[in-house]
Amino acid sequence: MDQGFEERFQDALSTLIGSRMIEADDVRATALNTLTDLILETARRGDRHVPAHFGELMGALLPRVSPQIRATISRRLAPCDLVSPEIARHIIAESAEIAAPMLRHSPVLTASDLYAVAVGDCEEKARAVAARTDLTADMVSALIDRQDPAIATSLVLAETAVVDGSTAERIAAIPNLPRAAARRLIETADLSDDALARLFWLVDEDARRTILERIADRRGGDKVNEPAPPQNSGVELGDTLFALAAVGERAEIAHRLASTLSLPRALSARIVGDLHGEPLAVATRAAGIPADQATGIILLTVTEAGSSYDVLRTLAGLAERLTPTIARHVVGLWNSAPASRSAARHEPSVARPSARAPRSAAGAPRRLEDVVADLSRRTGS
Known part of the structure; x- marks a missing residue:
């Protein structure tokens, strides 16, 4: 031969x-x-x-x-x-x-050859290894340690057998996962509430609602250890936020929510500025605002809700299903693991946001009458 x-x-x-x-x-x-x-x-x-x-x-x-x-x-x-x-x-x-x-x-190539690349070579070569279907648990662990979103995507989309529950949790913690990888994790893995909260900001509205429903199902409306209600009653806060939404004061809405829910200003701004509205539905319910008031605030604040009845109806249904206890739990998860990707910007559906100087998160919210008076002076109305 x-x-x-x-x-x-x-x-x-x-x-x-x-x-x-x-x-x-x-x-x-x-x-x-x-x-x-x-x-x-x-x-x-x-x-x-x-x-x-x-x-x-x-x-x-x-x-x-x-x-x-x-x-x-x-x-x-x-x-x-x-x-x-x-x-x-x-x-x-x-x-x-x-x-x-x-x-x-x-x-x-042997397992040792591939493991050596996964551990010690450049990112591009490690990404090539991650695309294989014959990875061992040690290789997968070494690849996850690189904290590379492209590697994580290959591991998740390839549905490698060794990506079990604990491995999926580690992948979910990698910053800036692409949407496809985050969604696949939600669909295929039994992730903890913490992991689901991290992925919430990375996925589309359907996957977001899946996350919220899964968290709510696990907690089953349990009110044990429920936090004390906000200092202002939910109805009073709802009236205030609705009035602010009517005049386009999205920054002030964010400040009020930050004060009520003890959130960092950046997170509350992200909640109010989200394009799709699920975060605002959660936050308003967490603040104890009744579902019907929350729907009005969402209508005036979220662009898509103001231009699509189907979107508004879906968000209203979400607000109705979420109890304040569940909503506060979700907001607490966001607060403990802030999202890694900046929020998209959008215009409100009814009124343009007024310009305002930046304000420290520690500052007190402005009085509603001051906001209205300031707006009247600027517009001459």
Whole structure:
């Protein structure tokens, strides 16, 4: 069999060289491509042996051709199980562009080879390893330790068997997960309330409602250890926030919620400024505002609610289903694990927000009559 492979190699190489103009590295590139062709042909024929000295020849030629040739060889040989482990290791030691196909697909790389890349090589190579379907638990753990959103996405979307409950929790803690990865985690993993709260800000409105329903189902309306009600009654606060929403004072609404719920100003601004309205529905209920008042505040504050009856109806239903106890629990989770991605900005559906100077979170909320008077002076009304 060795002799047959050698004869085929010599015949093919002689034919190719005889038909082309020889340039500086043409013979070496031609020899490499010919070896690659024959290795793939041998695998297709069902033969399981390639003479060792041809592997040595390939290893000697690879450093002597251009990166483009090496990248092509890596891509073509990556799925082949007749490639020697030495050649595969030679290729994965190259740049990420050359190594990536071999790292993703090679069946001859050992668990030790892949683990070494997962632990100690560059992010691009680690991402290639993360795309494999034969990862061990140790490899997955090492890849998660990198805290890379692209790696996390590969692990989640590949549905690797070793991504169990505790692993999913670790992935959910990686900052700035892409939406597709966050949603898949919600759909496939039994995540804790803390993990669900972290993912809340990263997903679409359907997944957000799934999160809230799951948290509510777990708690079952339990009122044990319920926090004390806000200092102002919910109805009074609802009237105040509705009046502020009517004149477009979204910044003041955020300040009132921050004061009532003991939230950082940035988080309350994110809640009020969210494009879809679920956070505001949660926060108003957490503040003890009745569901019908919360619906009016949402209508005047959330752009989508003011332009779509279906959206408003959905948010009103969400506010109706959430008890203040559950809502306060969710807000507390947000407060303990603030979202890592900044909120999208939008215009309110009824009135434009008035300009205002920045104010410290420690400052007291403005009196409603002062807000209205200030607005009247600016508009001349």
